[in-house]
Amino acid sequence: MTYKILIVDDSKLARMSVAKLLSGLRPGWTRLEAANADEAVKIVTDSEPDVVLLDFNMPGRDGLDLAEELHKHRPSMPVALISANVQVEIVNRAGNAGATFLPKPLVEEALATFLTDAERRLAAA
């Protein structure tokens, strides 16, 4: 089963790097990209991705706010929050918003674990 995954990061370099990992791990998946929270909300509404990867640190609304908003509307959608600031408070808030916390720079094994888990949840839904 292949899915649609949305990558949200204001840095194109970061999106490219995540996309590269994804093309190795899940070559069949369709990738969508957004550069900020507003774009992300629009894409979630229009294109209905199955999985979302969010960068925490973005100008405007940050990834955590976005994760909380997405959780309200699509509670079953697997969401990961990626951040270089591994702080308990952020990790806890991510957890409360139903998002999985992944440290930045994103490494293959962390992403692979998240994707496997996401697939399991999507299959069960």
Next chain:
Amino acid sequence: MNEFLEQFLIESRELVEQATADLLALEHAPENRAVLDSAFRAFHTLKGAAGIMDFTAMARSTHAVEDLLAAVRAGAQELNAGTVNQCLACLDQITIWLDRIEAEDALPEDAEAAPPVANEPPPAATQAASALPADAIEVLREQLALIALPPDAGFFGRLGAAGKVCRNVLSHFDYHPEAADIETALNLLKAAFAPAEVPPTTPAPTTPAAEADAASAPARSLRVDVARIEDIVNLTGELIVAKNALTHIVQTLDNQQNLGHDLQALSTRFNRLTTGLLRAVLATRVLPLQRVFQRFPRLLREIATRLDKPVRLVIIGEATEADKVIVEALFEPILHVLRNAIDHGIEPGAQRLAAAKPATASITLRGRRDGDQVVVEIEDDGNGIDPAAILETALRRRLITPDAAAQLPEAEILNLIFLPGFSTAREVSDISGRGVGMDAVRAAVERLGGRVLLHSRPGTGTTVSFLLPFTVMMTRVLTLHAGGQVFGVPLDEVAETVKLPADRILPVGGTEAIILHGRTIPFLRLDQLLGLPQQLGLAAENPATGSDMLNAAIVQAGGGELAALQVDRFGSQLDVILKPMEGLLAGMPGVAGSTLTGDGRVLIVLEPRDLLRSSGSGHANA
């Protein structure tokens, strides 16, 4: 260059620029939380980019600044000139690295060896070689708390990240055996995951994603190699030359038959299309003024510090676009005017105080579009220019005679500062007294096809405006020496340059010709053609001697015919911006226009076809 490295350079440069602007703004408004957050985010994203590229040295130095700014955010650290300098030093180092990456197409391998910039640990940490300082213990506790969270999909990633932080903290404080233990555990963790989770397939082509990329691209823009644009610009130029030839043919056919009429209509359409094409093509070669403006806040800060004159630079209209050629050539002239403004325009502190002006002077650097022109203004709130002082200096330096001075209208006096050799600085300062004055500024702007205007308001400030064309068309010319003068000829018009013995010149009727590649072509002396005095000793008055070698440019004479123009010697090739002749010289036949050379002299650029036609020696009458 690999696309990741390329994107890394683009983003990092933008972030360095953003961080620089934020830091400079913070220095004036340390309480501005939004700017502080923006600076913090810029360093954070720089760190992230360095992490993605595995560029450890840069990740470390940006991390140190991030910590410093985090302390400022928390109120634990004061933001002062010292802190700002520390952060700027980090950005300088990054810029050096980025330049190297751009030049070498690879990450600098010895970057590790460079001293970590702004990496001074907080005082508490320096004395603690054996006992861990409180904040280090706090960091370690945080990692434990992370691992203690209920295991979920992110658990192993968290474990790895926490492990790395602990290892780094421990080895930083010389707990090497403990750090090594964690390293071993980390390697085990990595080994446990690597084979299980990585599918052994090679990355498949990702067309759907590429389409998604395009679909979600926020701006409809495309990055194109400048060389390709230059090719199109040059081709467009050639097309226009071809169009001019067509126009000429049509004129000779005029009124002859219906053919002439049809061709005329076609030629008109051709005219309109090529003009439109030229405008469209040149518009692809534009850059925002931001590209040159962005360099000044730092420079101004340095100059102002050195001269001990506090100055604030306000930049307006940096999004205004202009031809790349112009944007890239504006740096020197703007810098010079800014230096002048600080050095001469802005009063010393006591004088400003007496004039009830704010202690911090302000200089506005403004860009705007005005019809077909791009205007760059540098406005200061200094003392303006004193006409009496200008006049006195001009007289002292014998740039003007007392008679002429007495008759000079007030409005003209200020323009004396554009004369070569003018400088009002009584003491030559390090900043603006470098032997290049406003004459150099004017020459640089005029070379771009622009003009410099000066407006002084005594007591309240000076404005220097550059009025520049929006687009420029560079023409490659060959310089020729004839009759003791130098002329240019568009290189497109020159088929070849030859050296030939004088006895190859054949008398044909009352004129002369040479045979070149089996064709008989008219041979003319350029100095005679232009009515210039002949240079003795260089002309081949007596073809019979046969020993003299002559230089000749073989040029297009119109209608596909060639002509040989004898010159004293050939000069060099230059890329110039042609200005049409103005005033009395406007209708002068045989002249394509003029341009200023690097040394400020006017170079007349000839139009050989026109010159030959008007002299009655060209193909049309031959």
